Amino acid sequence: xxxxxxxxxxxxxxxxxxxxxxxxxxxxxxxxxxxxxxxxxxxxxxxxxxxxxxxxxxxxxxxxxxxxxxxxxxxxxxxxxxxxxxxxxxxxxxxxxxxxxxxxxxxxxxxxxxxxxxxxxxxxxxxxxxxxxxxxxxxxxxxxxxxxxxxxxxxxxxxxxxxxxxxxxxxxx
Numbered sequence: 001x002x003x004x005x006x007x008x009x010x011x012x013x014x015x016x017x018x019x020x021x022x023x024x025x026x027x028x029x030x031x032x033x034x035x036x037x038x039x040x041x042x043x044x045x046x047x048x049x050x051x052x053x054x055x056x057x058x059x060x061x062x063x064x065x066x067x068x069x070x071x072x073x074x075x076x077x078x079x080x081x082x083x084x085x086x087x088x089x090x091x092x093x094x095x096x097x098x099x100x101x102x103x104x105x106x107x108x109x110x111x112x113x114x115x116x117x118x119x120x121x122x123x124x125x126x127x128x129x130x131x132x133x134x135x136x137x138x139x140x141x142x143x144x145x146x147x148x149x150x151x152x153x154x155x156x157x158x159x160x161x162x163x164x165x166x167x168x169x170x171x172x173x
Contacts, residue, residue, distance in 0.1 A: 046155035076105040
């Protein structure tokens with residue numbers, strides 16, 4: 001049992017470490033009120049293999065909806081989606097959902113949009129898997145702003161468009 005718990009703790013630390021912190025993207029964030037938004041008319045996602053020896057399938061994406069500007073800095077803008085809109089699965093095991101949205105860089109030539117989220121976890125699942133130690137590790141990062149690892153080119157992220165066109169009434173629901 002101790003070996004299984006140690007392995008599970010190592011796995012969780014490894015997986016949570018996979019989410020990039022990208023401190024340069026989150027420095028000096030300013031809350032913003034604006035008409036700007038990003039809109040997804042359907043759920044969007046991509047699947048990538050990550051890791052050694054052929055990797056593990058990671059499926060990441062965003063729920064359909066209106067993503068409204070919540071903050072920006074000199075590097076880019078953060079558009080927060082509705083509720084727990086960020087989805088992540090590792091080998092079909094849900095790692096979320098999380099609250100968050102999409103980060104859009106000011107420099108679209110040298111940088112690409114990325115999914116961001118506010119880290120959270122299921123205390124019941126974590127407690128059953130690794131006990132108080134695992135909960136302590138996870139609790140330290142709760143609420144922190146993180147990014148999904150950068151996806152390869154050719155995903156929905158490359159097609160993100162920011163607009164400030166008026167929304168039709170049915171889109172506001």
